[in-house]
Amino acid sequence: MASAASHRHVAKRPRPRFVTREILHLGALAALAIALYARGFGVGLVGDDYKLLDAALRAPFLELLSGRLGILGYYRPVSRELYFFTWGRLLHFDAIGFHIVNALTYAGVVAVFHRFARREFGARIAIAASLAFVLFPPTGALLSWVSCAQDLIALFWGVMSLWLYRSGRSWLAGVATMLAILSKETAVVLPFALVALEWLPAGKTGAAPPAGSADTTAEGARARLLRLAPIFIGVAVAVVIAVTVRRSWPPGTSVAVWSPRQMLGAWRLPADFLRTLWPPDTVTGIATSWREAPWLLAIITGLAMLAVPGFAARRRNETNRPRSRTSAWPALQPDHRRAILLGLALLVLGMLPVGAIIERWRGYFFSFAALGSSLIFGVLLCVIPRWPARAIAALTAIVCYGANDYYRPVEAAWAPARHPHVNYAFFRSTADLSDQLMTSLSSMCDLFRTVPKTFALGVPHEIAFETALGPALRVTCRDTVTRVRFLDEIQPADVRADFAVLRFNRENAQFEFERAGANLRARMGEGFTISGRYDVAAACYEAAVAVQSSNAALRYPLTVAIAASGRIEDARASWRETERRGFIPSPDGLANQVLPPSAGAVDDSVRRAVVALAAAVVRDPTDADAHRAFSRRLLALGRVRAATLEQSAAYAISRRNDDLVTLAESYEAMKAPAEALSAYRRALAGPLDPATREKALARTSELEAANPSPRP
DSSP states (O other): OHHHHHHHHHHHTHHHHHHHHHHHHHHHHHHHHHHHHGGGGGOOOOTHHHHHHHHHHHSOHHHHTTSSSSOTTOOOTTTTHHHHIIIIIISOOOHHHHHHHHHHHHHHHHHHHHHHHHHHHOHHHHHHHHHHHHTOTTHHHHTTOGGGHHHHHHHHHHHHHHHHHHTTOHHHHHHHHHHHHTTOGGGGGHHHHHHHHHTOOOOSSOOOOOTTOOOGGGOOHHHHHHHHHHHHHHHHHHHHHHHHHHTTSOTTOTTTTBOGGGGGGGGGHHHHHHHHHSOTTHHHHHHHHHHHOHHHHHHHHHHHHHTOOOOOOOOHHHHTSOOOGGGGSOOOOHHHHHHHHHHHHHHHHHHGGGGGBSSOOOGGGGHHHHHHHHHHHHHHHHHSOHHHHHHHHHHHHHHHHHHTSOOOOOOOSSSOOSOTTOOHHHHHHHHHHHHHHHHHHHTTHHHHTTSSEEEESSOOOOHHHHHIIIIIHHHHTTOSSOOEEEGGGOOHHHHHSOEEEEEEETTTTEEEEEEOOHHHHHHHHHHHHHHTOHHHHHHHHHHHHHHOTTOGGGHHHHHHHHHHTTOHHHHHHHHHHHHHTTOOOOHHHHHHHHSOSSGGGSOHHHHHHHHHHHHHHHHOTTOHHHHHHHHHHHHHTTOHHHHHHHHHHHHHHHOOHHHHHHHHHHHHHTTOHHHHHHHHHHHHTSOOOHHHHHHHHHHHHHHHHHSOOOOO
16 A cells, blocks of 8 residues: 555656646747737728628628628628627727637637647647647738637637547537537538547547547447537538528529639648748748847747747656667657647648638638647657757747738739738738728718718729728718718719719828819719710719809810710700800810910911811710811820810710720720720620721730739
8 A cells, every 4th residue: 555655656746847847838838929929919900800890780680690791602600790799799899809809719729729639648749739839820810810700719619629529528519519610611620520539549648538438449339429429410500500591692602602623723732731831921021020129039939949848758767778869859659649640630631621712722721720730740849859849949939920020912823812821911011001091081970971972083993992981981980871982883863962072192091072062073074974974974064054054164065975975955955055045165265175285385277277176066066077076186186185085975976886996095095994995895896897896906905915804
C-alpha cells in the first residue's frame, strides 16, 4: 500500500510544475492573440455588413429568416439573420460591439479547440496546436470583417461538436453540428471528421471513451454507428431546413454560388491553402510593420516564443545513455501520431467544400482546414527541441502580423477573383473609404426625407458607392425606405415631381445635395438627350418650362427633346407655340451658343456656314437632315458636346443605323468609349451599307480590345 501510494506521489510530482507552465503558456497565447488582432477593432462596417444589418433592421423576424432579404445563394440563418437581428436590431450594436462579439466567439473557438486537443492528445500538443491556429494569417480577415462572424460561429459550433462528441454527448454534438452547418455550408464535412475521430486509434494519453461504452478499440460497428447517428440526424435536419427555405427563393438563386464543375479546379486547393500561410507581399508587410511599430513586432516575437511548450522530459535511464545529436529529438509518441492522423483528416475535409464555391478561393475559406494543419504543426513544435520550436513560432508570428499589414490586389487568371488574399489592411482601407462616405452622408439624413427621391448624379457605379447609397445609408439614417437611387433609374414621372440630386466631389470626397429647380432640370435634359434617354430629357425640359415659362433659351432644346422622344406632332405644336410667343432663337444667336467663345477662333466664311445650318434647324427642329448636317459641322469645329447633342437628335428622329454609327463616333470624340461601343453594337444589329458596317466592325473590335469587360 505504501509502495503504491509512493508511486502515485512520484508519478504526479511533475504535473504541478507543468500545470504552472501551462498557465504561463496559455497566458502568453492570449496576449499574443490580442497583439496580433486587436487592431481589427478599429475597422468599421463594410460591404455585406451593411446589407445584412439593413435586412435585419427592416424585415419582420419570420420574413428575415427566409434568407431572401440578405444575400441570395447562401442560407446561414444562425450566423447572418439571427446574428444581425440580435446584436444589431435588438441591442443596437455598432461596429465595436460586433467586433467584441466576434472576438469572444474566436476566443471560444480557441478555448474549446484547446480543451478538445488536451483531452485527446495531452496538454503540450493542445497548447502547440492552439498556438498554430492563432498564427493562421487569414485570422486577420476573420477578426477585421464583421461579416466573418459566419466563419467564426461555424468554427465555434464545429469544435464544440468535436468536444461534445468525445465527451460522450452525441446528441448535443448533433445539435452543434446542425448549428455549424446553418452557420456556414462548408461545415457539412463535420460528420466525416467525427467518423475519423471515432475510428482514431487510442493513444498513450488515452482520451476516455464516450460514457457508457466499452473500449473503443474493441467495439463493433453497431455501437459506433449508434454514437454517430445523432450527428447525421443533425446534418439531415440542417439540410431539410435549408432546402425548404431555398424553395421560396427566386428561380436560379438557390444554388447559384455553388457548382460541381468548379471542383475541376480543386487540385489547386492544397497550393492555395499553402499560399494563405505566406500571402503575396508578406515581405513588404513585414517591412512596413517594422518601420511603423518595431516594438510591437518585438512583443509579438517574445509572446510567441513564450507560448511554445517544451517537449516531455525523458526518463532518467534514457538520459544516462550516450546518444548522437539526432537522438535528442524524441520519437513520435502514439498521441503524436493520432494528432497527425486527425489533423490530416480535418485538413483534407476542410478543403473539399471550398472547391465548389464559384469564385477565387479566399484565404479565410480554409479556416476549418486550419484546425487540421494546426494539429500537425502543433506536433512539430512538440517534437523538436525547444529553441528551434521557439524560433519557428516567432518567425510564424512575424509572418502572420506582416501578412496582414499590407494589401495589393491579386487577380486570378483561371477563375473570378474577388480579392483572394484579403486581410486586415484590405478591410481597414475599405472601411476607411466607407466611413468617409457615410460621415458625409449622415449629415444629410433629414435632407433626403424632404423629397420623394434623390438621384446620384455623376456618382460611379462602384460597389463602395452602391453600398453607401443603399443599405449603408438606410442603416446610418435608421430608415427603412430607399431614398437615393442612381441616375439611370430615373423615369419621366420622377423629373416632373419634386426631387434632388446628389453629387460626389472627388477632391474632398464629400457628397453635395441639390434640390432640383428649372436650371438643374434643363442641364439634366441636355445630358439625357446626348445619352439617348429622350423621354426623360423631354420631361426634364417640360418641367423646367413649367417653372420658367418665360425662359426663351429653354424652348429650342425642349422641342428637340420632344421630337427625339418620338412625339413629332407634339414637337411641332410646341414650336408653333414658341413662335407665337416670340421665343424662337435667331440663327445668329444659336450659332453663337455653339461656336467657340473666342471671337477670332472662327473666320467669317465658317461662321456664315454655321449660321446657315443653324437656320435650317431653327426653321424645323423635327428635320433629322438639318440636325445631321449641323452636327457634322460642329464636330469638325471641335464643338464635341453640341455636335453629339445634334447627332443624337438626328438619330432619334430618323432611326437610321448610319446615324447611329455617326453618333458612336461623336461619343468617341467625347471620350465616352462605353457609350460608343454600345452604339456601334446596336448599329451592327440592323441594316448598314457595306462600307459603314466594315468601319463599325473595326471600331467595335478596337474598343473591345481597349476596354475589356470586367470579369464577374
